[in-house]
Amino acid sequence: MKLHRLVLKNYRGIDYREIDFPDHGVVVVSGANEVGKSSMVEALDLLLESKDRSTKKEVKQVKPTHADVGSEITAEISAGAYRFIYRKRFHKKPETQLTVLEPRREQHSGDEAHDRVQAMLAETVDTELWHAQRVLQSASTDAVNLSGCDALTRALDVAAGDAAALSGTEPLLIERIDAEFARYFTPTGRPTGEWAVAIKALEAANQEVERCAAAVAEVDDRVQRHAALTVELAEITGQQGAAATRQTAARAAADAIARLTEQVREAELIAAAATATSAASTAAHTERTRLRSESDSRTAAVVALEEEAREATEAQAVAREVTVEADAAVERADQSLVAAQRRAETARGQVDDLARRDETQRLTTRLAKIDAALSGRDEVAKELSMITVTDDLLRQIEQHAAAVDRTEGQLALVSATVEFVAAADIELVVGSQRVTLPAGDSWSTVANAETDIEIAGVVTARVTPGASALEVQEKHAAAQEKLTAALAAAQAVDLESARQADRRRRELQSTRAQLTATLAGLSGDDDIDKLRSRLAELQALPAVSDDIDAGAARAELLEAVAARAQAEVDCDTHRKVAALAMNKLNEITAQVTRADDKLVTQRAELVTVAGRLAEQRAAVSDEQLTAAVEADATAARAAAGRVAELSEELAAKAPEIVAAELTDAVEAVAALRQRHDEAERMLHEIAAQLAVFGTEGRKGKLDAAEIDAEHARGEHDRVGRRARAVQLLRDVMTRHRDATRLRYVEPFRAELERLGKPVFGPSFEVDIDTDLCILNRTLDGRTVPYESLSGGAKEQLGILARLAGAALVAKEDAVPILIDDALGFTDPERLVKMAAVFDTLGEHGQVIVLTCTPARYDGVKDARRIELCA
Template identity: 55%
Template sequence: MKLHRLVLTNFRGVAHRDIEFPDSGVVVISGANEIGKSSMIEALDLLLTVKDRSTKKEVKSVKPTHADVGAEVLAEISTGPYRFVYRKRFHKRAETELTLLAPTRAQLTGDEAHDRVLAILSETVDTALWEAQRVLQSSATAPVDLSGCDALSRALDVAAGSSDGAAGDADPLLVDRIEAEYLTYFTATGRPTGAWAAATARLRAAYDEVARSAAAVADVEQAVLRHAALTTQLAAATERVEATEERVSAARQAAAAVAELTRERDTARVLADAATATHTASSAAVNERRRLRAAIDERSRSAAELIAVAAESAQTHAAAQQAAEAAEAAAEQARAVADAAAVAVDAARTDLAHLVARDEADRITSQLVKLDVARAELAEIDRELFGNTMSDALMAEIEVAARAVQRAADQAELASARVELVALADTRVQVGERTVELRAGQDWTAVLGTPTDIELPGVLRARVVPGADAAETHAALTAAGEVLADAVRRAGVQSVEEARAKDARRRDLQSAQHRLQATVAALTGDETVDQLRARHAELIAGQPDIAGNTETARAALMTARAAHRVATERADAQRASAAAAVTACHEAAVTAGVLREKLGTAQAELQAATERLATERRAATDDQLALAAEADAEKVARSGAEVIRLDAELAAAQPETVAAELDAATRVLREAVREREATATALTELTATLKLYGTQGRKGTLDAAHTEREHAHGEYLRIERRARAAQTLRTVLLRHRESARRRYVEPFRGEIERLGRIVFGADFEVDIGTDLTIRSRTLDGRTVGYESLSGGAKEQIGIVARLACASLVAKEDTVPVVIDDALGFTDPDRLTRMSAVFDSVGGDGQVIVLTCSPDRYAGIADARLIELTA
């Protein structure tokens, strides 16, 4: 598989990019960070694997954010006998187009084109190898996984020369038949399946059925034993019920006697309580008569006192009313003074606003002058920058070309012939097209990279012919010089130094441009120049002619505010005084009214109490009430003595003991009856269960289960022998195949060590597992596991392994090796050696390097450089 061309349009941040790749060799694609180098790999994967209408997050993430358009990817690819141009547009107006160029021309669209490309890739490309031959930024140090690469396996089989008829080269049909036989009895993970699993399940079910049937027979035997136990338990429960019923009868008779005594005692208590209530009422009547006489005397004294207090309260209310009227008049006068001070504050504030507007207009005038000067300087710099054709990319190209010329010159000097002439007398020497004048004793030296004639006119002619290496290095120097001259010419200068001076001037102009742009931005702020001019015109329009300045106006405003504040405080104080006087007047009025109401109430209560005492004395005199109270006290004493006698008789009968005995006997009887009924119910249910067991034939079922178990065990043994035999045969075959794998790992290890020794030295060795993964590295006699190596060493070994794979696989199986911004952990010496590895691989394959630092790969002699621009 080879990638000839890749075109991206509106793909993530890439507006348009069209790159053509050489059919073989190393191509270095360089560009700044986030310019979209990794997006090229992602675009190729989406083109080859995802339909144009897909809604996967991988497709959504590449939709451009700067325009409402669909992302497009086009690639020209050749693989096997096919060569085709394949294009897809995602997101908006999705479409797929395929143009087959070879072996026969054809055009397809939509899903038909997608399916056709998948079929071509499935037929001609080892997709596992295509995935493995990538060194991505996210997995540069991860071990290379080549275990599933069929193309590499075929190449290693050929390189190992496996033809001795070992088990590892067994007939694939035989291997498939053994595997099929194994899968008849086992899954791919080694678990039983098919007939083997069925026989195992049948045997397990037979054992379960025997256990279940035996348990059922045991249940019958257990039920017979429980029936006999329940019959004995029912007879004992019946005897306990009869004995407990006699105990309950005796306890009930004793309880009836106690209840009779309790009723008599309760009746005596009722009579005693009635006598006590009557005595309490007669005593209360006597006490109430005394209290009523005392209350009449107290109310007479209170009424006399209230008359004097009410007269004094009326005088206080009149004085408070006069004070309130005077305070209201003073508050009104203070409010008028405060209003006049507020008018003065508003006038001072208006004058200050006009003066502030005048100062703001003056400030904007100065700001506009500075803006005009800065914009004029910025326009001059923009004009000069427009005429400066130098760019960062062109300067970088000149620097790279200059370094290439220097390297070529150094190599040419080392490889060229060196001629030294010493004049024994004054003479003239013709060196090629050049005439050299030499005085006696003077020496002259030259380095010659091409065949050159040296002639002493009329005396001697010599021809200096450098070796082939000198000619090559001289040609390389000439070519590098031409590249440098072309770059200098495109920059519009005569030399590298002039280009550097022109680039320095461009950078100075850009710096001044940024400074002036920042000045303009700072002067304008969030406004434009037109907005500033409009605001200036608005500020000066209709501005009144006011004398003074803002400081004087602020002082006048502060003075007016202070006077207003003093007047307001005085008005507030007067209002508070007036409010307090009004409140005092209201409180005096309320107090006078309350005293008047209290006096009326006291006089009414005194009259009512006097009338009530006269009414009660007409019904019963004070002496009659005293005699009735004494008679009621004697009745209380007689009824209390009767209650004490009955309490003594009831205590002697021990009512708590009698009640406890009755409760205990009743509870025992209840439990005995419940136990008898539960036992009788359980016996009835068990009898019915035994009748049901007798109709189920559980013993016959147990015998049948034993017979099924014997048959299942026999079948299990028969199938087990066949399954174990298939398992053993497969194990032996796999062991021999593993041995054969170890044998063809050697060519892969040899190629890795050949390339790795260019980088790490002559004692470089690796240990390769049968899954073609690198397990350890040996250097200077010390072996280190792969995971313990440094990030740089892992990255270098990973690239070496992929290049080794590329050199081993057959020409028709090759895929591009893609290296995305790798060798960032590599020191300069190893970078030079890695360049030699790239040079040594060669071949018909493609190696695509994506990097933001092209100097890392400058040592690759035959590499083609493609520089990306935004």
């Protein structure tokens, strides 16, 4: 297969592009990023593989976004004996056209054209090789797998010496074996198709046999269970009588325990009442004792609080005198601080006036310099605006002047020179020019145009220059006309005056730049208008006398500030002392208040306690209360003794054991009743189930399932024998194919090493697996796995592997090698060596290189170079 021509129209961002490719050799197609180099490979795939009405994502993405038009792709391709021109338009008004040029002319359109191209390519092109012989920018370092390329396989078989043993039907036989294998197994060896159906059918039949056998076993189990339940129900009926007798005896013992428990409860109520009465009298006696103690303690507290209140009142009077004196000191310190602040403000105002005077002087001087620089820059700008010469215009004038000089020189070389020597005094008329020649003088002219020469009354001559002179004259006149126009645009007389104007323009531009820098330095970050406004504000303020001594003013300001600071410290100190005195007065006042409050409270509480004690004594005297406490305690002890006697009697009858016995008896009766009811229910259910089972014919179903299982087992064995046979055949063929691949690995490895030694050196070796993938590389005796190699080495080996495949395949099986912006990881020295390999292969095949860095392939001597423009 060869690509002769590719035309893209309205494809992504490409409006129109047409490229012709030579039949063999290296073609370097270069262009900037996003100019559409990779789009060429993509377009070729869409043309060959997608229909014009396709709605696939890959087709939609190539539609131009700036216009509502269809993308068109045209290619002229040779494949085997065929040579054809193939065109498709996608998206808008889709169309497909095919013109077959060789071996006989054909024309097709639409799906018929698409199918015809697919048929020609299937007949003549190894598509696996076509896709494998590409080095894409996104996968330039990936290992290439050439094992699926039939064209390379045939070439390697021949190279390995197996050509005589080949019949041409080996791939077809393997495909038929694989197809037969696929009837029974998946690619991973799992059963599928007929074999999977037979396996599942046998499993289903076995499961049905198991289900039917389980159903028959279920009937047997129900019969046995019915007999066992009948015996169990008779036993439970006998046990229920004994359990009822036990329950009656246990209930009588429990009733006796209940009566004795009631007597204990009544005795406990009586004892509780006596205990409560005793506790009440004891509490009343305890309260009487507490009130007496509280009355005595509160009387002593009132006396102590009266003494504390007197001492706090005396301390309050002393603190109040201290506070008055501290407030007076604060007032005096405030007056001193006010005087010091006035002195400091006066000194500060005088220093500010001096600073304002200095700022006014600085601003005046600064603005004068700024105005001078602005005036100078305006004058330079005015003069610069009058000069019309620019760099481009001067360059045009110089180019046109050089063209005039060049054409003048050429004109002098090709024009004839006519010289006249006067033998006597004569007068010549040359065109519109009249020349007088005295005897013996000479005059000459260059005839670069048709010129009439007349000697009045003697002769008229016409000098006509040759065609080359006329052509040079026309170029000279055109150059002179362009020079005149350029000089007029520059307002210059000649080239020298234009250069003088340009020099003056550059001087003025330099001066303007200096003045601009001066202005920037003078103004800094300040706005000039704001500086003028500030100066006006300063000048509007009252003038400052020059007699003021700046040093004395600053010294007075320092002394005044220091005096104010000291006054502030003194004032702050007196305020703190006054605050402490006030805090102390407030604290003592609070103490006085608290002491008075406590005294009032204690007196009131003393009155309350004394009143309560008097009330209680009026009701019951202290002696009567003591006697009542003793009597109530005796009654409580007697009631507690009665409770103890009854409790001992109840404990002797073991109420817990009696209650447990009653509970066990009741539970035993209930359990037997439940077992009896459950046995009767289950017996009834089993009888009903056996009646239903008798109508289902489970034994007959089991016999039918066993017959079906035997049939499924026979089908399973029959299909299994065929499946195992094809599996064995495939294993044998695969083993022989792998052995064959091992033989043709050596020719591929030899060709790869032959191409790689000029790049990597004479010690270069590679190890290849049966899929023709590079496993490792050896240099100078050091072996490195492929995956551990650098990106540049992987990229170089990938290209060399494709070149080796292209060199081995037969001429009629060759396909173009497409390299999209590869060798980006390769150093300059290796680039030169790789270029030599490209030259070697380019003599026989077609190599198309797409790159944005054409300098990488400068070493490819015989390459044809095509540069793409945006």
